[in-house]
Amino acid sequence: MSLSELSKAYTPTDVEPLWYQRWIDAGCFHADEKSSAPAFSIVMPPPNVTGVLTLGHVLNNTLQDILARRARQTGHEVLWLPGTDHAGIATQTVVERQLRKEEKKTRHDLGRTAFLEKVWEWKKKHGGIILEQLQRLGCSCDWKRERFTMDEAYSKKVQETFIDLHQKGMIYRGKRMVNWCPVSRTALSDEEVIPKKQKGILYHYKLEIIEQPGTWLEIATTRPETIMADVALAVNPNDPRYAPLIGKHVHRPLGPLAEIPVIGDEAVEMTFGTGILKVTPAHDKVDYEIGLRHQLPIIDVMNPDGTLNEFAGEEFAGLDRFEARMKAGERLRELGLLVKEEPYENNVGFSERADVPIEPRLSEQWFLRYPKTKEARAAVQQHLVRFFPDRWEKVYDHWLEHIQDWCISRQLWWGHQIPAWHSADRSEIKVQLESPGEGWIQDPDVLDTWFSSWLWAHETMDEVTRKKFYPTSVLVTGPDIIFFWVARMIMAGLEYTYALPFRDVYFTGIIRDKQGRKMSKSLGNSPNPLDLIATYGADGLRFGMMRIAPTGQDIRFDEQQIVEGRNFANKVWNAARFREMQGTCSPHPNLAEHELPDIAITLLSQFETMHGALKKAYAEYRFQEIAGLLYDFFWGDYCDWFIEAAKPTLAASQQFKLQVEVEESEKQKERFALLSTMDVVLAGFLHLLHPLMPHITEELWERLGFKEKSGFAERADFLLYAQPPQEKLLAHLSPEKIESAKNSTLALYSAIHAARNLRSECKINAKQAVDFLITPKDEITSWSPDQLEIFSALARGKNVTISHEAPPKESASVITDLGTITIPLAGLIDPVAEKNRLTIEIKNVEAELLKVRTKLNNPAFVEKVPAAILQEHREREVRWQERLESLQAMLGKLYSVLN
RNA sequence: GCGCGGUUAGCUCAGCGGUAGAGCACUACACUGACACUGUAGGGGUCGGCAGUUCGAACCUGCCAUCGCGCACCA
Numbered sequence: 001m002s003l004s005e006l007s008k009a010y011t012p013t014d015v016e017p018l019w020y021q022r023w024i025d026a027g028c029f030h031a032d033e034k035s036s037a038p039a040f041s042i043v044m045p046p047p048n049v050t051g052v053l054t055l056g057h058v059l060n061n062t063l064q065d066i067l068a069r070r071a072r073q074t075g076h077e078v079l080w081l082p083g084t085d086h087a088g089i090a091t092q093t094v095v096e097r098q099l100r101k102e103e104k105k106t107r108h109d110l111g112r113t114a115f116l117e118k119v120w121e122w123k124k125k126h127g128g129i130i131l132e133q134l135q136r137l138g139c140s141c142d143w144k145r146e147r148f149t150m151d152e153a154y155s156k157k158v159q160e161t162f163i164d165l166h167q168k169g170m171i172y173r174g175k176r177m178v179n180w181c182p183v184s185r186t187a188l189s190d191e192e193v194i195p196k197k198q199k200g201i202l203y204h205y206k207l208e209i210i211e212q213p214g215t216w217l218e219i220a221t222t223r224p225e226t227i228m229a230d231v232a233l234a235v236n237p238n239d240p241r242y243a244p245l246i247g248k249h250v251h252r253p254l255g256p257l258a259e260i261p262v263i264g265d266e267a268v269e270m271t272f273g274t275g276i277l278k279v280t281p282a283h284d285k286v287d288y289e290i291g292l293r294h295q296l297p298i299i300d301v302m303n304p305d306g307t308l309n310e311f312a313g314e315e316f317a318g319l320d321r322f323e324a325r326m327k328a329g330e331r332l333r334e335l336g337l338l339v340k341e342e343p344y345e346n347n348v349g350f351s352e353r354a355d356v357p358i359e360p361r362l363s364e365q366w367f368l369r370y371p372k373t374k375e376a377r378a379a380v381q382q383h384l385v386r387f388f389p390d391r392w393e394k395v396y397d398h399w400l401e402h403i404q405d406w407c408i409s410r411q412l413w414w415g416h417q418i419p420a421w422h423s424a425d426r427s428e429i430k431v432q433l434e435s436p437g438e439g440w441i442q443d444p445d446v447l448d449t450w451f452s453s454w455l456w457a458h459e460t461m462d463e464v465t466r467k468k469f470y471p472t473s474v475l476v477t478g479p480d481i482i483f484f485w486v487a488r489m490i491m492a493g494l495e496y497t498y499a500l501p502f503r504d505v506y507f508t509g510i511i512r513d514k515q516g517r518k519m520s521k522s523l524g525n526s527p528n529p530l531d532l533i534a535t536y537g538a539d540g541l542r543f544g545m546m547r548i549a550p551t552g553q554d555i556r557f558d559e560q561q562i563v564e565g566r567n568f569a570n571k572v573w574n575a576a577r578f579r580e581m582q583g584t585c586s587p588h589p590n591l592a593e594h595e596l597p598d599i600a601i602t603l604l605s606q607f608e609t610m611h612g613a614l615k616k617a618y619a620e621y622r623f624q625e626i627a628g629l630l631y632d633f634f635w636g637d638y639c640d641w642f643i644e645a646a647k648p649t650l651a652a653s654q655q656f657k658l659q660v661e662v663e664e665s666e667k668q669k670e671r672f673a674l675l676s677t678m679d680v681v682l683a684g685f686l687h688l689l690h691p692l693m694p695h696i697t698e699e700l701w702e703r704l705g706f707k708e709k710s711g712f713a714e715r716a717d718f719l720l721y722a723q724p725p726q727e728k729l730l731a732h733l734s735p736e737k738i739e740s741a742k743n744s745t746l747a748l749y750s751a752i753h754a755a756r757n758l759r760s761e762c763k764i765n766a767k768q769a770v771d772f773l774i775t776p777k778d779e780i781t782s783w784s785p786d787q788l789e790i791f792s793a794l795a796r797g798k799n800v801t802i803s804h805e806a807p808p809k810e811s812a813s814v815i816t817d818l819g820t821i822t823i824p825l826a827g828l829i830d831p832v833a834e835k836n837r838l839t840i841e842i843k844n845v846e847a848e849l850l851k852v853r854t855k856l857n858n859p860a861f862v863e864k865v866p867a868a869i870l871q872e873h874r875e876r877e878v879r880w881q882e883r884l885e886s887l888q889a890m891l892g893k894l895y896s897v898l899n
Numbered sequence: 900g901c902g903c904g905g906u907u908a909g910c911u912c913a914g915c916g917g918u919a920g921a922g923c924a925c926u927a928c929a930c931u932g933a934c935a936c937u938g939u940a941g942g943g944g945u946c947g948g949c950a951g952u953u954c955g956a957a958c959c960u961g962c963c964a965u966c967g968c969g970c971a972c973c974a
Contacts, residue, residue, distance in 0.1 A: 009936065195973080202974085220974055234974095273974045286973090347973050391903060395969065398902075402970080479968090510968090540936095547922080548911070553904080554967080558911060560923060567936040578933035628913075628921080643933080651932090753940090760940040766929040796931095796939095851918070860954040869917055869955095876918070 012537025182306030228255025415446030
């Protein structure tokens with residue numbers, strides 16, 4: 001026999017990069033827009049150019065790759081379109097930080113043009129990192145169609161969209177309260193504000209009514225640093241405590257001297273705090289609205305960077321807002337106005353990017369009134385876009401129901417500059433691509449990055465590509481961007497393509513660490529996927545991820561799972577190695593030519609079942625199940641049972657072959673039948689596993705000789721494009737034949753299991769072969785030579801004999817569906833231990849019997865239960881009863897030995 | 900406050916009306932010619948609690964507890 005050419009252990013690092021290069025070289029991932037095959041397309045959610053690969057990306061892109069590869073295998077022309085997102089704030093921040101560090105300059109020192117050059121330089125250098133990392137994962141993207149949100153054509157489209165929506169009256173400019181990030185110094189959308197529980201202090205202070213000396217009002221605030229911007233105190237007009245004071249005045253205690261009125265407004269909650277609200281229209285949304293209703297003046301005491309300005313008064317000007325808060329508290333105390341300070345926890349909106357509290361701030365911005373909101377809602381309600389899992393529909397619907405206008409302008413430089421032009425005196429604005437002429441100045445602001453990515457599904461494609469591949473088939477993304485991206489893309493698709501941008505949306509889970517914390521850079525709890533790939537292989541990482549990725553559930557990452565992925569790859573490798581040791585594989589075995597042994601029929605049937613379940617799981621995006629089906633079938637059905645059961649025949653026939661070359665013996669025929677079965681199943685299995693573990697499957701496909709021609713010039717040379725396995729492998733056999741082969745094989749396997757258990761219970765050493773006596777259940781059930789041989793091999797039997805006589809007294813037995821199996825050796829068995837074993841077993845059987853009988857004795861049960869269930873319970877009763885009787889008989893015999 | 904999701908073996912999770920499951924971890928045995936990234940066998944769970952529906956509930960209904968998320972509230 002020849003030594004295998006396959007190494008003993010699989011080393012993915014030797015294999016994976018090679019295959020990726022071959023796929024690329026042969027153009028396997030390039031989508032042909034002229035193809036007549038049905039289209040399947042995915043646009044990759046563009047990662048930030050600043051990004052490096054995280055486990056979240058691994059999960060997300062593995063899912064997409066699985067879908068893309070599966071679609072190729074099922075005859076689709078596949079486009080998986082990759083790209084990156086310019087990530088306005090994040091990228092600008094990164095480059096500014098570098099500039100500060102390396103050149104000790106700010107962007108303002110450079111000026112806009114020079115700064116943008118720096119960003120582009122940075123992008124060219126680092127922007128591709130994440131995409132290269134995805135290649136290492138094995139992602140089958142069409143790299144020739146890679147897009148970037150700042151590409152020239154794409155940028156133009158973004159600006160044209162702005163102009164169009166402006167013309168339609170959906171985009172307007174206005175002075176409004178917005179979320180201001182003092183660190184990034186830009187406005188943000190509502191979605192970019194993350195509420196966080198914050199421990200602070202609630203300051204209670206009192207003010208005296210000017211018109212009524214001696215009457216004091218107590219006010220509670222968490223933000224005393226805005227007292228200088230207060231323009232009124234508000235009470236609820238229905239509040240009997242304070243209503244009479246409406247129209248009176250108090251002195252503003254901090255900042256420039258002023259008298260401010262007490263006003264009545266229903267927005268004030270009587271039961272909250274002291275029932276008196278200080279009104280700061282410049283620094284609070286609710287206060288702003290109250291201010292509008294009462295025509296109150298607006299005093300803005302804060303600079304864009306969060307420091308206080310001159311309107312706050314000399315004492316406070318220049319202080320940071322948090323310093324000012326402390327100082328304001330102190331001043332109130334010095335003035336004798338501070339009643340108390342109490343610890344207080346409230347929700348504060350934080351900037352998503354800079355992670356600092358945002359400031360509500362009045363500023364002039366561009367806003368979008370969302371288009372097609374009704375249609376977008378209806379599309380999901382009517383399942384024209386299907387969400388997986390569907391519970392996200394509710395979240396989506398709720399957001400659209402309460403949708404607010406979107407602040408789309410950002411005070412940044414990196415991004416799509418707004419195509420609006422101000423006249424020199426700033427009295428006029430023109431919205432258009434090119435400058436209207438001399439003296440017109442372009443609006444300095446850029447658009448929210450999401451205002452560009454909401455066009456991603458259709459504007460990444462040129463017209464021909466779009467014709468073939470748009471709308472896309474499925475979007476795979478995280479639920480955290482359901483508003484940011486998914487909803488907006490649906491609206492943009494409806495507005496600009498009159499189509500829904502995707503048929504299905506699959507929401508992944510969020511990856512957490514073992515303690516359930518979100519993976520984050522600052523916690524340092526995110527393993528580097530490239531390290532994982534180096535250790536376990538991309539295939540191992542991918543498979544491991546899939547096995548722990550429950551649909552729509554957050555994922556607790558555990559490296560052990562990746563270890564298992566690697567182990568599985570090794571298992572597959574070695575099973576292939578075993579096959580290789582048996583001789584050359586045939587690429588197209590004809591199973592109908594062989595007389596298939598029962599174990600082969602069983603395996604083929606199990607493969608069919610698995611294949612069917614797999615198809616169903618794909619249709620429902622149940623990836624964990626897909627991985628589980630493949631794993632269980634291969635490790636259990638194929639390796640643990642089939643290969644082991646085939647070994648005796650394979651070994652015997654091989655010896656035989658050495659002696660007689662001429663005539664084919666029965667054994668020899670059986671050997672070929674088994675090998676053909678293995679070839680069919682291995683080829684089919686590699687095919688089905690390929691989307692999850694693309695590299696190792698291509699490698700084995702080639703090495704085992706399933707690949708028909710040499711070379712890797714074109715698509716057809718790869719497993720990736722190979723014909724899928726047949727659905728019906730056993731069509732030439734009658735269903736009865738299949739059923740009986742399966743029943744007898746599974747009964748045999750279960751008898752082997754019982755026998756092994758018996759050995760173990762009897763404390764027989766694992767390597768010691770023992771004699772077995774088999775008493776078939778009845779005359780009808782007999783054991784075939786094959787069955788005896790397999791039993792003997794797998795249960796480590798020495799002499800295995802069929803006996804219809806009563807077994808010797810000193811023996812241990814177990815009852816199986818194929819009869820009673822006995823280990824007869826007197827010296828081997830400790831009768832006392834055996835007695836105990838039987839006693840426990842009898843107790844268990846009695847308990848089971850009682851359970852079934854209780855049910856069957858219940859008249860209501862017998863009356864109402866479906867016939868099939870009733871039948872099943874009756875059979876169960878008989879089985880347990882038989883077993884009980886046999887066990888009692890064995891025990892009786894043992895007593896005669898012991899006494 | 901409203902909504903969503905989770906709570907099943909020590910851990911990570913399946914199962915979602917008819918005899919409680921997998922992998923890992925653990926225990927014992929075995930380096931026999933595919934694989935120690937292995938094999939064989941085993942122990943371990945009143946399926947968060949209470950009540951209800953049902954012949955029958957981990958599974959359906961209601962309430963409660965607890966953890967997480969989203970929205971609202973942010974004096």
